[in-house]
Amino acid sequence: MTDRAETAGTAYEPLTTETLAARLGSVGAITDKLGGDTDHWDVAEVGDGNLNLVFIVRSDRGAVIVKQALPYVRLVGDAWPLPLKRAFFEYHALIRQAARDPGSVPEVYHFDEEQALIVMEFLSPHVILRHKLMAGERIEGLARRMGEFCARTLFRGSDLGMDTAERKADAALFLGNVELCDITENLVFSDPYFDAEMNHHTPGLDPLVASLRADSDLKIAAQELKAAFASNAETMLHGDLHTGSIMVTERETRVIDPEFATYGPMGFDIGMLMANFFMAYYAMPGHIAEEAARREYQEWILGVIGEIWEVFAAEFSRLWRSERRGILYQASLFEDQGDHLGAEQALARRLAHIWRDTLGFAGIEIIRRTLSLAHIAENDRIEDEALRASCEGRGLVLARALAVGRGEFAGMDSVLSLARAIEKRDWA
Amino acid sequence: MTDRAETAGTAYEPLTTETLAARLGSVGAITDKLGGDTDHWDVAEVGDGNLNLVFIVRSDRGAVIVKQALPYVRLVGDAWPLPLKRAFFEYHALIRQAARDPGSVPEVYHFDEEQALIVMEFLSPHVILRHKLMAGERIEGLARRMGEFCARTLFRGSDLGMDTAERKADAALFLGNVELCDITENLVFSDPYFDAEMNHHTPGLDPLVASLRADSDLKIAAQELKAAFASNAETMLHGDLHTGSIMVTERETRVIDPEFATYGPMGFDIGMLMANFFMAYYAMPGHIAEEAARREYQEWILGVIGEIWEVFAAEFSRLWRSERRGILYQASLFEDQGDHLGAEQALARRLAHIWRDTLGFAGIEIIRRTLSLAHIAENDRIEDEALRASCEGRGLVLARALAVGRGEFAGMDSVLSLARAIEKRDWA
Numbered sequence: 001m002t003d004r005a006e007t008a009g010t011a012y013e014p015l016t017t018e019t020l021a022a023r024l025g026s027v028g029a030i031t032d033k034l035g036g037d038t039d040h041w042d043v044a045e046v047g048d049g050n051l052n053l054v055f056i057v058r059s060d061r062g063a064v065i066v067k068q069a070l071p072y073v074r075l076v077g078d079a080w081p082l083p084l085k086r087a088f089f090e091y092h093a094l095i096r097q098a099a100r101d102p103g104s105v106p107e108v109y110h111f112d113e114e115q116a117l118i119v120m121e122f123l124s125p126h127v128i129l130r131h132k133l134m135a136g137e138r139i140e141g142l143a144r145r146m147g148e149f150c151a152r153t154l155f156r157g158s159d160l161g162m163d164t165a166e167r168k169a170d171a172a173l174f175l176g177n178v179e180l181c182d183i184t185e186n187l188v189f190s191d192p193y194f195d196a197e198m199n200h201h202t203p204g205l206d207p208l209v210a211s212l213r214a215d216s217d218l219k220i221a222a223q224e225l226k227a228a229f230a231s232n233a234e235t236m237l238h239g240d241l242h243t244g245s246i247m248v249t250e251r252e253t254r255v256i257d258p259e260f261a262t263y264g265p266m267g268f269d270i271g272m273l274m275a276n277f278f279m280a281y282y283a284m285p286g287h288i289a290e291e292a293a294r295r296e297y298q299e300w301i302l303g304v305i306g307e308i309w310e311v312f313a314a315e316f317s318r319l320w321r322s323e324r325r326g327i328l329y330q331a332s333l334f335e336d337q338g339d340h341l342g343a344e345q346a347l348a349r350r351l352a353h354i355w356r357d358t359l360g361f362a363g364i365e366i367i368r369r370t371l372s373l374a375h376i377a378e379n380d381r382i383e384d385e386a387l388r389a390s391c392e393g394r395g396l397v398l399a400r401a402l403a404v405g406r407g408e409f410a411g412m413d414s415v416l417s418l419a420r421a422i423e424k425r426d427w428a
Numbered sequence: 429m430t431d432r433a434e435t436a437g438t439a440y441e442p443l444t445t446e447t448l449a450a451r452l453g454s455v456g457a458i459t460d461k462l463g464g465d466t467d468h469w470d471v472a473e474v475g476d477g478n479l480n481l482v483f484i485v486r487s488d489r490g491a492v493i494v495k496q497a498l499p500y501v502r503l504v505g506d507a508w509p510l511p512l513k514r515a516f517f518e519y520h521a522l523i524r525q526a527a528r529d530p531g532s533v534p535e536v537y538h539f540d541e542e543q544a545l546i547v548m549e550f551l552s553p554h555v556i557l558r559h560k561l562m563a564g565e566r567i568e569g570l571a572r573r574m575g576e577f578c579a580r581t582l583f584r585g586s587d588l589g590m591d592t593a594e595r596k597a598d599a600a601l602f603l604g605n606v607e608l609c610d611i612t613e614n615l616v617f618s619d620p621y622f623d624a625e626m627n628h629h630t631p632g633l634d635p636l637v638a639s640l641r642a643d644s645d646l647k648i649a650a651q652e653l654k655a656a657f658a659s660n661a662e663t664m665l666h667g668d669l670h671t672g673s674i675m676v677t678e679r680e681t682r683v684i685d686p687e688f689a690t691y692g693p694m695g696f697d698i699g700m701l702m703a704n705f706f707m708a709y710y711a712m713p714g715h716i717a718e719e720a721a722r723r724e725y726q727e728w729i730l731g732v733i734g735e736i737w738e739v740f741a742a743e744f745s746r747l748w749r750s751e752r753r754g755i756l757y758q759a760s761l762f763e764d765q766g767d768h769l770g771a772e773q774a775l776a777r778r779l780a781h782i783w784r785d786t787l788g789f790a791g792i793e794i795i796r797r798t799l800s801l802a803h804i805a806e807n808d809r810i811e812d813e814a815l816r817a818s819c820e821g822r823g824l825v826l827a828r829a830l831a832v833g834r835g836e837f838a839g840m841d842s843v844l845s846l847a848r849a850i851e852k853r854d855w856a
Contacts, residue, residue, distance in 0.1 A: 169606075171659075172603040182592070185592070190755075194760045213765065216767055216774075220770065230755065231599075231662050234655075328654060333621045333650075334644075346644075
């Protein structure tokens with residue numbers, strides 16, 4: 001899959017549309033896909049994310065994606081340096097995700113650590129899920145795919161499924177992803193709760209922001225979840241699993257961009273994912289004018305949230321019963337002694353633990369996407385400030401309830417009922 | 429402190445009383461203590477632990493301890509290999525503990541990674557605490573010193589006190605201590621709950637052992653605590669903090685042998701420590717015949733347990749208020765906004781979390797020291813099997829209540845009352 005020898009030893013240099021063909025034209029893994037006639041490669045830079053260079057390279061034989069890290073945050077420039085090694089972590093996360101949930105992520109053709117670049121499958125005609133949500137389009141199988149992805153990657157990267165020496169070595173490896181964890185630790189868990197430099201929010205939210213920053217219970221919840229994120233190395237997380245990290249067609253769902261991968265608590269990925277659907281749900285008044293159509297699409301979004309959890313729990317349970325070969329909850333203590341019910345009781349408690357974390361992280365993610373640096377397109381594209389404030393404000397109200405009350409929801413129905421009640425409420 | 433150059437590059441070879449002086453006689457850090465007249469060094473092998481070679485080396489100028497790892501478990505022999513690198517982890521733990529709680533551990537004079545040996549301060553006239561407990565002797569300041577040791581090492585090795593990049597690097601370093609963690613993971617958390625090969629227990633306990641192995645709630649508690657031990661890298665633990673890892677005089681307390689060091693949950697060290705005092709408490713009928721004297725000494729032991737927690741909580745709180753400079757619960761969210769009470773509320777919740785873990789780990793430790801491979805001398809030296817079974821059995825009853833009910837004790841008084849009630853109960 002990788003043939004580093006061909007480019008190894010060359011000092012890092014960012015690619016350009018002009019130099020790409022010459023520099024990568026001798027990499028077998030790429031010419032296998034595009035052929036060797038580099039004069040006729042068509043190279044376009046398409047990076048619309050915040051951090052990296054992304055090229056589509058096409059020939060008459062095929063197309064590949066070339067993603068290269070820059071030594072700073074692209075969105076901000078070299079005032080915010082960011083290490084190239086994030087490409088290393090993205091590569092390592094991608095190959096693990098591919099092994100744990102085959103077909104879920106783009107296939108990696110080539111990785112060059114020195115150049116911080118990954119050449120991978122070009123997904124077409126896939127688009128970023130966030131755009132489909134703003135367009136009010138439905139994706140067949142979306143919730144099922146994401147529920148399975150979470151269950152398989154989170155279970156199989158943990159001491160439930162892995163050999164523990166391997167799990168510990170992997171946890172140690174990903175502890176090197178310090179700078180990207182630092183971004184999460186600051187932007188997600190702390191910045192929203194004080195007057196941090198890069199914060200910004202819709203002006204109409206001022207009173208709500210002041211009340212959240214004065215809310216000790218909420219701040220403590222955020223810090224308890226931060227402590228879990230920073231130290232509870234349960235499994236390899238995607239680390240940035242929002243609706244901008246998912247590419248879809250009408251019928252297919254793929255997950256991209258795991259450069260924030262780190263070992264952390266299972267609920268982090270699922271919670272972040274749910275949070276982004278909740279925000280899309282509340283943003284719909286800014287995207288679908290016709291009320292009946294909007295309500296119908298909003299219910300579809302809530303259905304996706306409910307089904308993600310349902311599929312996650314079912315698939316996690318299936319893996320618990322069939323692949324529990326790690327050091328935790330060994331069969332020798334349960335099934336081998338005829339104590340099948342003990343294993344089921346343990347599973348129920350484990351799911352309850354993940355459920356509580358999931359709701360907490362979901363709340364924290366909504367708050368940070370509304371008050372901290374990186375907001376979501378669904379809200380940003382609402383030009384009417386008062387309307388945007390009402391969409392974002394509803395999200396914040398739900399978020400606070402989820403984060404502080406994460407241990408007090410009996411199940412998804414209660415969460416969705418609360419979400420609907422907040423949506424119906426008049427906004428002052 | 430270390431001068432590896434002098435012995436570096438030499439292939440590993442176990443020391444003997446005959447070769448030690450010749451092999452270490454040119455190490456400056458040692459001759460500084462003993463002088464260079466190696467002909468008059470007196471070398472005695474005194475290792476009474478389960479794993480390593482331990483020498484006392486004396487001259488007319490002083491004395492040092494030389495501790496060298498063997499490539500197998502000394503107690504078992506080369507049928508149970510164990511990597512030499514545990515000396516590396518012991519060394520790294522010792523220097524961190526010395527920095528975090530000065531004077532708490534033996535001073536390290538010299539470390540040789542290749543030879544897996546540490547030369548350190550000879551503690552004299554210190555003896556292992558376990559022996560003092562069997563002799564019914566009291567140690568002035570014991571509880572205070574251990575409470576402070578736990579608070580300082582656990583707080584200062586965590587994201588509450590450390591720079592997080594440094595904490596993550598340290599967590600990654602100690603994730604390499606796989607084989608010693610594996611011993612803990614098996615012997616402590618799993619072996620007691622099924623018919624594991626190395627298990628042994630006093631025959632009179634058979635019915636109780638059968639009921640514990642059939643107890644789903646207890647097995648689930650053990651596995652939930654194992655999951656926390658294996659993945660919740662809150663802080664650098666001593667990892668084996670029992671009363672055999674503490675050396676004392678009448679007035680001084682020092683902590684030794686941190687080769688099981690790993691990142692894990694704070695409650696693990698405190699819980700293991702408390703467990704060993706509880707077991708000593710129940711073992712006293714085997715050591716102090718006179719009832720009034722026995723009851724008085726037993727109350728002293730319970731007092732030590734209570735005071736360890738009290739001092740731990742007070743010192744942890746002091747550090748929380750004065751040294752909370754890590755990424756968790758930053759002052760920017762609390763004190764800097766005038767929210768001093770929020771920080772105090774967060775502290776109370778954090779202590780409650782550690783309290784719950786502590787009780788759980790205490791229960792698990794009592795069970796493993798009674799049913800798994802390594803028992804405690806206080807029980808082993810009771811020759812009367814029926815008496816021994818009653819001492820051990822009482823411990824098991826308390827242990828089950830602590831492990832399963834760890835979330836349900838309002839404070840230390842409830843725990844000590846329960847311990848006393850179990851002690852008073854007739855033993856069938």
